[in-house]
Amino acid sequence: VVKLLGEHARTEAHSIGPIRGFGYDHHRLAEGRHPTAVELDLVADNRTVTVMHVSGHGFSVNSHGLAEAGITATIPTPPGGVIDRDEDGRPLGRIFDAACDLLTGPEGVKLGNHGPNLHLPDDPVDLARMLDDAQEAFLATGVTTVGDCQVTEREMRAFLAARDAGRLTLRVVMYVLSSHVDSLEIDSWLGDDRLSVGGVKHYADGALTGGSAYLPCGCGATHGHLYHGPGKLEDLLVASANAGRQTATHAQGPEAIQLVLDALGRAPLRPD
Structure with missing residues (x-):
C-alpha cells in the first residue's frame, strides 16, 4: 500500500495536494490489519494521505491528515463512528463510519450519524x-x-x-x-x-x-x-x-x- 501510494504521489499530476488511494482490504494484507498513520507517513509527512477501505466505510490516514482534521487523543469518537486509538487515546490512523465527518473540514459535507462520509473535499x-x-x-x-x-x-x-x-x-x-x-x-x-x-x-x-x-x-x-x-x-x-x-x-x-x-x-x- 505504501509503495503504490508513493508511486502515485510522485507522478506529475499528483505532485501537490492530498494523496488519495482506494480499495485496500486489510484481510488481504500480509500484516492482516489496517495501515497505520506512521506507515502512511512514509508516503508523505507534509501532505494529507488517505486510503479508503474496500468496504467504502472508512479510511486510513497519515499523521498530517489526522492533525489537519483535528483528530487528537482528546477528541471524542462520534456516535456511530470508529477511531482506532492506542492505550493513551492517541489515534492510530483508522477512521471509520460516522467519524469520517471529521475528515471533510469545517465547510465540507456532513452526514452526522447517517452513514460513512465518503465526501472528501473536492473542487x-x-x-x-x-x-x-x-x-x-x-x-x-x-x-x-x-x-x-x-x-x-x-x-x-x-x-x-x-x-x-x-x-x-x-x-x-x-x-x-x-x-x-x-x-x-x-x-x-x-x-x-x-x-x-x-x-x-x-x-x-x-x-x-x-x-x-x-x-x-x-x-x-x-x-x-x-x-x-x-x-x-x-x-x-x-x-x-x-x-x-x-x-x-x-x-x-x-x-x-x-x-x-x-x-x-x-x-x-x-x-x-
Whole structure:
C-alpha cells in the first residue's frame, strides 16, 4: 500500500495536494490489519494521505491528515463512528463510519450519524472530471444506467450541472442520503429520463468487511455498532414510507437486518 501510494504521489499530476488511494482490504494484507498513520507517513509527512477501505466505510490516514482534521487523543469518537486509538487515546490512523465527518473540514459535507462520509473535499471542476471519467468507463462496458446510493447536495449539483451542459451521458438514479432529504426538499419522484430521484438511502450499521457491522455476539475483537439509537432508524424508515419514498437501507449484521424488517413491517404499503 505504501509503495503504490508513493508511486502515485510522485507522478506529475499528483505532485501537490492530498494523496488519495482506494480499495485496500486489510484481510488481504500480509500484516492482516489496517495501515497505520506512521506507515502512511512514509508516503508523505507534509501532505494529507488517505486510503479508503474496500468496504467504502472508512479510511486510513497519515499523521498530517489526522492533525489537519483535528483528530487528537482528546477528541471524542462520534456516535456511530470508529477511531482506532492506542492505550493513551492517541489515534492510530483508522477512521471509520460516522467519524469520517471529521475528515471533510469545517465547510465540507456532513452526514452526522447517517452513514460513512465518503465526501472528501473536492473542487467542482475535479468532481466534473471524475464524473466524466466514470461515465466513459461505464459506457465502455455497456452500462447505460447507474444508481448513486449516497447523494448529498454536492453530488446533486454535479449531476445537474452535467445534465444542463449536455454532459450526462448515463441515466442516473439518485438515492438521497437520509440526513439530506429535508435540505434538498425532496418530496416526490423528481427528475426526467436522464436524471431522477429514486428514493432515500439509510444506514443501519457498519460493514462486515470493515469490522464495524453490528454483531453483539462478537466479530473478532469488535462488536461493531449501529448508526442510530433505539427506535430512531425505524422512525426514519416509517417517515420515508409515509412520504411515499422508496428506501434503500444498508444493514449487514443479523440484528441490524431485523431492525429494518421490523420497521418495514410498521410502514404502510402506500402513503395515506
